[in-house]
Amino acid sequence: MTTIHPAQLAQFCDDYLSASEFDDYCPNGLQVDADTPITKIITGVTACQALIDAAIAEKAQAIVVHHGYFWKGEPSPLVGMKGRRVRTLMQHGISLIAYHLPLDAHPTIGNNALLAQGLDLHIEGALHPHQKHPVGNIATCSPISPAKLAQKISDKLGRAPLHIASGKETLTKIALCTGGAQDMIEQAAKMGCDAFISGEISERTTHAARELGLDYFAAGHHATERYGARALGEVLAAHFGIEVKFVDIDNPA
Structure with a gap:
């Protein structure tokens, strides 16, 4: 079974998407490091609780999304909804990797x-x-x-x-x-x-x-933004030989 480390996964994505060349509204790359070897990745648009729950159900160790956390101007404390999301990720050994503008512009x-x-x-x-x-x-x-x-x-x-x-x-x-x-x-x-x-x-x-x-x-x-994360997942599956599944959490907005 192929396994990769969260930092290894993020570094590949960083390079592939030229993430360091963007001045963005949030940090791109590895946002939550659960330090768990990855054998399965879930991709999606937004790192909402429903997507995290889907990753748990799928026994995945990483989530790769377009909309992650830690946006400019938002409160820093990990409390309330954001605290619950991060706590759930850490408790289940799931790392979160997110790319905003780099995934729009590729x-x-x-x-x-x-x-x-x-x-x-x-x-x-x-x-x-x-x-x-x-x-x-x-x-x-x-x-x-x-x-x-x-x-x-x-x-x-x-x-x-x-x-x-x-x-x-x-x-x-x-x-x-x-x-x-x-x-x-x-x-x-x-x-x-x-x-x-x-x-x-x-x-x-x-x-x-x-x-x-x-x-x-x-x-x-x-x-309009369902396609980049799915396509990045396909790139990761081909490059690493790892299982990747796109999960679409319905959102009418």
């Missing part, structure tokens, strides 16, 4: 790249051209009506996006950034995009889309 297994691929969009460049590892992208496609793009998103993600229409008949240049990137909408307009696909929408986003003349598609934070 050019082949990143959330943005895989969403674009699933929607038949061809990434042409960065939403912010100065970024070495673009967190948001600009893609092109054959001319498509907003209604048909909305249907394509719905078919791919299994949920209808909230669509703020601009009145355009066709779209060809589309910005995309998974998750909570709605405030990149002004940059999308500045870059001459016809539309912007992201996960979340705020009250202000509706007005911005109307005034900037962009079609905005809020496709769901969780729904």
Whole structure:
């Protein structure tokens, strides 16, 4: 049976995702080290209690996620919900490894790249051209009506996006950034995009889309970010010859 150490697993992921080159809102990499040899990995979007419970049921020793813990601005003490989560991990010998922006931006297994691929969009460049590892992208496609793009998103993600229409008949240049990137909408307009696909929408986003003349598609934070963690797990399974299982904890947001 193949076994690996948490630090060994994290180092491979760090290198593969170029994690050290990102200025992120949380620490990327090994967040909770249970110091237990790993024979099975669970991957998922968010390290919620339900995912931890699934890892326990699967007898896994590591969880690899997109949304981990210790975000900037959150209280540091391990009490309440966060304390229970970390305590459960440690009591069951489960290490937690998390990658936020590095898993959005990776050019082949990143959330943005895989969403674009699933929607038949061809990434042409960065939403912010100065970024070495673009967190948001600009893609092109054959001319498509907003209604048909909305249907394509719905078919791919299994949920209808909230669509703020601009009145355009066709779209060809589309910005995309998974998750909570709605405030990149002004940059999308500045870059001459016809539309912007992201996960979340705020009250202000509706007005911005109307005034900037962009079609905005809020496709769901969780729904747009289910693919990177799963793909990273497939890379880990192939590289280490270890069992990896993706667990999707339903989240309508």
